[in-house]
Amino acid sequence: MGAVAIGGPALLSACASSDDTTTFAGAKASKKIKVGFGNEAPYGFTDASGKLTGAEPEVARVVLKAMGIDEMEAVPSDFGQLIPGLQAKKFAFVAAGMSIRPDRCETAAFSAPEFKVASSFLVPKGNPQGIRRFEDISGKDVKIAVLSGAVEKGYAEEVGVPADKIVTLDNQDNILRQVQDGRVYGAALLDITSRWLLKQNPGAPLEATESFQGSKKAPDVGAFTFRKEDTEFINAFNAELKKVKESGEWLRIVTPFGFSEANAPGPELTTEALCKG
Structure with missing residues (x-):
C-alpha cells in the first residue's frame, strides 16, 4: 500500500x-x-x-x-x-x-x-392486510419478502419487525413469484422497483403501495x-x-x-x- x-x-x-x-x-x-x-x-x-x-x-x-x-x-x-x-x-x-x-x-x-428514491410494498390487489409502512407488519399475520443485501431488511428491523416475518430472497424473480403464489404476503422494495415489476408483469394481480421514506434516519440515495x-x-x-x-x-x-x-x-x-x- x-x-x-x-x-x-x-x-x-x-x-x-x-x-x-x-x-x-x-x-x-x-x-x-x-x-x-x-x-x-x-x-x-x-x-x-x-x-x-x-x-x-x-x-x-x-x-x-x-x-x-x-x-x-x-x-x-x-x-x-x-x-x-x-x-x-x-x-x-x-x-x-x-x-x-x-x-x-x-x-x-x-x-x-x-x-x-423511496420505499413501497408490492402486495395483492386491494392490499387486504393494509400494509403501508414497516410498522404495520408486526401486528399482522404476514410474511414480507426482501432482497438479499438490500436496505429493506434493515428498515424492518429498525422498527422492530420480528425476524420470522422477514423472508430474504436472492433475486427479483423469486420475490415476484413468491408474492404471486401467496408464499409471502408482499415484498418490501424501492418504489421504482415495485412500479417496474408491475409494468413488466401487467397481468399480475398485484399493486404497489404509495411511496414512503423507509428509514427515519435518511432518504434512500x-x-x-x-x-x-x-x-x-x-x-x-x-x-x-x-x-x-x-x-x-x-x-x-x-x-x-x-x-x-x-x-x-x-x-x-x-x-x-x-x-x-
Missing part, C-alpha cells in the same frame, strides 16, 4: 496491464472495464439479448466514454455480494443503484449521489460504488457525472427506466453526510 501511494497515478498507469479490466489504471490502458451489477431491474440488469442495461449501466457508459473507457464487461452478482466482489477485484466498480449507507461506507466508497482506495477513479468519475447531470443528459438516460426529475437528489444530499448517517 505504501509503495503504491508513493508512486502515484503515473506509476499505476505505467504498471497497468493492457488486459487488466478490474482497476482504473488497467481500464485506461485497455479501454475496457469490468462492472459489477446485481441483476435488479431497472437499476442494472441484462436484457433478452444478454446486454447489460438499466439506469446505472447506461449512465456509466456515457461517463466512462468521456473518460476514454469504451467498453464495459458485465459481471453479475447477488446484490449482497457486490461489495465483497468489489473488494476481491472481480470488477472495478459497481453500477447497481446501491444506496449510500454508513455501514456500507465502512467497506466501500461511493460516487456523488446519483438519484433518490443511490450512487456508484468503488473501492475505498480508488480516489483517482472516484474523482474522475464524479467530474464527468456532474457534466452529464448538468447537461440534462442524465434525465434523458434514466427516464425510460421509470425515473423522473423528482428522483434527482438536491445539493443538500452529499455522500459525506449520508455516510455519516
